[in-house]
Amino acid sequence: MDSEDDMHDANDVESVDDDFYSGETAMESDDGDAADYEFIDNDSDEDDDPVSHRSQNYTILNEADIHLRQEDNIKKISSILSISSDEAAILLRHYNWSVSKVNDEWFANEEKVRRIVGLLEESRALPRGKELTCGICFEVYTCDKMSSAACGHPFCVTCWQGYISTAINDGPGCLMLRCPDPSCGAAIGQDMIIKLVSHDDREKYERYFLRSFVEDNRKTKWCPAPGCDYAVDFIVGGGTFDVTCRCSYSFCWNCTEEAHRPVDCDTVSKWIRKNSAESENMNWILANSKPCPKCKRPIEKNQGCMHITCTPPCKFEFCWLCLGAWSDHGERTGGFYACNRYEAAKQEGVYDDTEKRREMAKNSLERYTHFYERWATNQSSRQKALADLQQMQNIHLEKLSDKQCQPESQLKFITEAWLQIVECRRVLKWTYAYGYYLPAHEHAKRQLFEYLQGEAESGLERLHQCAEKELYSYLNVDGPSKDFNEFRMKLAGLTSVTRNYFENLVRALENGLSDVDARGGTSRTGGSRGLGAGSSKNSRNKGAAPPAARSRNIDDSGHWSCEYCTFANVRSANVCQMCQHRR
Amino acid sequence: MTSPSASSRKVLSKIATNRLQKELMEWQVNPPAGFKHKVTDNLQRWVIEVNGAPGTLYANETFQLQVDFPEHYPMEAPQVIFVPPAPLHPHIYSNGHICLDILYDSWSPAMTVSSVCISILSMLSSSTSKQRPADDERYVKNCRNGRSPKETRWWFHDDKV
Numbered sequence: 001m002d003s004e005d006d007m008h009d010a011n012d013v014e015s016v017d018d019d020f021y022s023g024e025t026a027m028e029s030d031d032g033d034a035a036d037y038e039f040i041d042n043d044s045d046e047d048d049d050p051v052s053h054r055s056q057n058y059t060i061l062n063e064a065d066i067h068l069r070q071e072d073n074i075k076k077i078s079s080i081l082s083i084s085s086d087e088a089a090i091l092l093r094h095y096n097w098s099v100s101k102v103n104d105e106w107f108a109n110e111e112k113v114r115r116i117v118g119l120l121e122e123s124r125a126l127p128r129g130k131e132l133t134c135g136i137c138f139e140v141y142t143c144d145k146m147s148s149a150a151c152g153h154p155f156c157v158t159c160w161q162g163y164i165s166t167a168i169n170d171g172p173g174c175l176m177l178r179c180p181d182p183s184c185g186a187a188i189g190q191d192m193i194i195k196l197v198s199h200d201d202r203e204k205y206e207r208y209f210l211r212s213f214v215e216d217n218r219k220t221k222w223c224p225a226p227g228c229d230y231a232v233d234f235i236v237g238g239g240t241f242d243v244t245c246r247c248s249y250s251f252c253w254n255c256t257e258e259a260h261r262p263v264d265c266d267t268v269s270k271w272i273r274k275n276s277a278e279s280e281n282m283n284w285i286l287a288n289s290k291p292c293p294k295c296k297r298p299i300e301k302n303q304g305c306m307h308i309t310c311t312p313p314c315k316f317e318f319c320w321l322c323l324g325a326w327s328d329h330g331e332r333t334g335g336f337y338a339c340n341r342y343e344a345a346k347q348e349g350v351y352d353d354t355e356k357r358r359e360m361a362k363n364s365l366e367r368y369t370h371f372y373e374r375w376a377t378n379q380s381s382r383q384k385a386l387a388d389l390q391q392m393q394n395i396h397l398e399k400l401s402d403k404q405c406q407p408e409s410q411l412k413f414i415t416e417a418w419l420q421i422v423e424c425r426r427v428l429k430w431t432y433a434y435g436y437y438l439p440a441h442e443h444a445k446r447q448l449f450e451y452l453q454g455e456a457e458s459g460l461e462r463l464h465q466c467a468e469k470e471l472y473s474y475l476n477v478d479g480p481s482k483d484f485n486e487f488r489m490k491l492a493g494l495t496s497v498t499r500n501y502f503e504n505l506v507r508a509l510e511n512g513l514s515d516v517d518a519r520g521g522t523s524r525t526g527g528s529r530g531l532g533a534g535s536s537k538n539s540r541n542k543g544a545a546p547p548a549a550r551s552r553n554i555d556d557s558g559h560w561s562c563e564y565c566t567f568a569n570v571r572s573a574n575v576c577q578m579c580q581h582r583r
Numbered sequence: 584m585t586s587p588s589a590s591s592r593k594v595l596s597k598i599a600t601n602r603l604q605k606e607l608m609e610w611q612v613n614p615p616a617g618f619k620h621k622v623t624d625n626l627q628r629w630v631i632e633v634n635g636a637p638g639t640l641y642a643n644e645t646f647q648l649q650v651d652f653p654e655h656y657p658m659e660a661p662q663v664i665f666v667p668p669a670p671l672h673p674h675i676y677s678n679g680h681i682c683l684d685i686l687y688d689s690w691s692p693a694m695t696v697s698s699v700c701i702s703i704l705s706m707l708s709s710s711t712s713k714q715r716p717a718d719d720e721r722y723v724k725n726c727r728n729g730r731s732p733k734e735t736r737w738w739f740h741d742d743k744v
């Protein structure tokens with residue numbers, strides 16, 4: 001009887017798991033136990049950490065870097081095509097700073113490219129020693145007062161200045177300036193522009209030129225953080241879109257929203273649109289208000305009583321349920337909290353449609369509110385944690401080092417804990433957007449999701465609590481505390497445990513919760529369909545850890561690593577200090 | 584950029600005045616065929632009579648163009664409109680605004696009133712049907728309180744009518 005359900009799940013896995021994250025799928029999908037194996041193996045803390053050890057597929061550029069790259073590209077093209085750097089700059093700008101595109105187009109049809117871009121094969125000089133008429137002001141000048149682009153169309157210096165300065169003040173179009181002669185398309189090189197314009201205009205022009213290298217280039221974008229001047233150069237293909245700028249802001253290179261891994265860009269944009277108040281307001285009104293039967297203004301009901309009085313000047317008294325005049329109501333219709341007329345009419349099916357819509361709207365609103373509140377709470381919690389982290393680094397660490405007689409280098413575990421908290425709050429926040437869009441009928445996935453999210457969340461709460469409250473007690477003491485080392489162990493342990501929980505959560509969501517199928521597969525052979533949340537804890541405990549992982553369970557210092565949460569416990573403990581899981 | 588309606592009220596710069604005097608002199612010696620400049624002493628606004636070219640849909644019809652020059656002419660384009668009744672043409676709105684790229688984005692200071700006139704006449708002559716642009720009513724309504732065509736964001740129709 002389950003076959004149809006299973007088919008359904010399998011199909012959905014494919015559709016959820018878009019190519020954005022496909023890099024991860026390959027390594028996960030070899031067999032059903034992959035997840036358990038990964039889980040136990042993680043204490044090695046090496047390259048398999050998907051959050052922090054990913055090979056970087058982007059570079060942060062400051063203004064000098066951008067200049068350098070731009071110059072570099074220009075030099076490259078200029079030497080490959082044997083053209084001046086002015087001409088190379090014009091070509092590159094035209095082909096959005098893609099060196100390979102310029103190359104391809106040029107060698108496919110140089111003549112055509114020259115025509116499109118306005119680069120003449122040979123430049124024509126102004127006729128020597130003659131008097132010439134300027135094509136703009138129509139005054140006659142000697143040739144030394146005239147200037148022209150490669151085409152030789154003569155204009156006087158004043159008119160050139162006016163022409164170029166008007167273009168610069170009109171916007172970035174000045175980067176594609178052509179000869180003013182309407183029949184001519186000759187491009188105007190940077191040299192000429194810079195020679196002729198005022199200091200202010202030159203600065204504006206150079207600004208546009210630099211910006212163009214970032215904004216017209218498909219590989220680069222500005223960091224969207226307010227006031228940040230860094231740009232990010234991104235190597236498309238493979239890996240995630242998450243980028244952390246040198247200003248410490250993390251964002252998605254693809255959609256430039258704040259970093260939202262493991263949730264995909266579509267879900268994020270849907271969610272953000274959802275949050276824009278208007279659409280929700282409509283639902284709220286639909287769920288909680290009805291038009292006054294007399295004046296038609298929407299009436300909002302906020303208490304239990306069905307006796308409604310419309311606001312002045314209308315003041316019509318009516319029954320919320322049947323919308324009939326209250327004068328027809330009273331004891332005989334059921335009093336203040338019910339309405340027989342409504343019940344009777346409902347039996348006959350009169351109110352079904354509107355009522356059903358209202359109920360649905362109400363439910364969907366409640367559901368949305370549930371997810372939104374948690375999303376927003378984690379958001380503000382993250383902001384707070386960021387501020388706390390800053391305060392920690394600026395003030396508390398020094399004080400703590402003083403009080404506890406510890407060199408600051410020994411207190412790195414505190415910064416690490418706070419960095420982990422900030423990152424986890426971000427991930428957790430986005431999992432609420434994910435959860436909102438997880439279809440209700442995907443029961444197994446929902447269960448797995450809620451389980452993983454719940455584990456991650458409670459791990460994070462413990463860590464946050466420890467970093468916030470317990471740390472404080474070591475700050476406000478007179479001398480070194482005896483148990484500071486224990487605190488260090490605990491906080492570092494919680495940090496690593498929480499990191500593991502979140503890695504699991506992220507990995508599972510990026511795989512479209514496809515573990516459900518793997519688990520489903522195992523349990524189906526056992527004849528039951530008890531998969532997902534409740535059972536996975538047990539199945540993990542029993543799950544055979546690969547020998548390699550087992551042998552590593554006790555390290556040199558005699559600590560044993562908890563199978564479940566990887567925390568390194570002291571030898572004497574029989575129960576994990578972090579998760580109470582038995583050794 | 585200053586708005587054209589404001590700049591047209593500003594007096595012409597010295598450069599603009601010199602250039603317009605030269606254009607006017609050239610026009611008197613060598614007027615474009617089919618056009619007549621109506622003499623006034625206002626250098627900043629020219630009124631020009633246009634005669635539909637023989638053998639075209641507008642043969643024997645006469646229209647009036649009004650050309651207003653901004654302070655920084657010719658670096659900025661002049662504002663050119665037909666004085667209603669404007670010719671019935673797929674790129675000319677009933678309020679006289681003309682959808683022609685050289686009057687806006689493609690203006691170049693090396694163009695002149697005379698070259699603009701020739702372009703407008705050629706646009707009229709190549710027309711194969713006498714009708715208003717599809718969005719005439721909407722556009723004209725949007726322009727009600729004296730908006731200049733230079734404030735419109737034009738996207739240009741196909742060159743062939």
Ligand SMILES: [Zn+2]
Nearest residue numbers: 134137156159
């Ligand atoms: Zn000149």
Ligand SMILES: [Zn+2]
Nearest residue numbers: 151153179184
């Ligand atoms: Zn030229």
Ligand SMILES: [Zn+2]
Nearest residue numbers: 223228245247
């Ligand atoms: Zn930044």
Ligand SMILES: [Zn+2]
Nearest residue numbers: 252254255265
């Ligand atoms: Zn994104």
Ligand SMILES: [Zn+2]
Nearest residue numbers: 292295310314
């Ligand atoms: Zn009312």
Ligand SMILES: [Zn+2]
Nearest residue numbers: 319322339341
């Ligand atoms: Zn009632």
Ligand SMILES: [Zn+2]
Nearest residue numbers: 562565576579
């Ligand atoms: Zn444990």
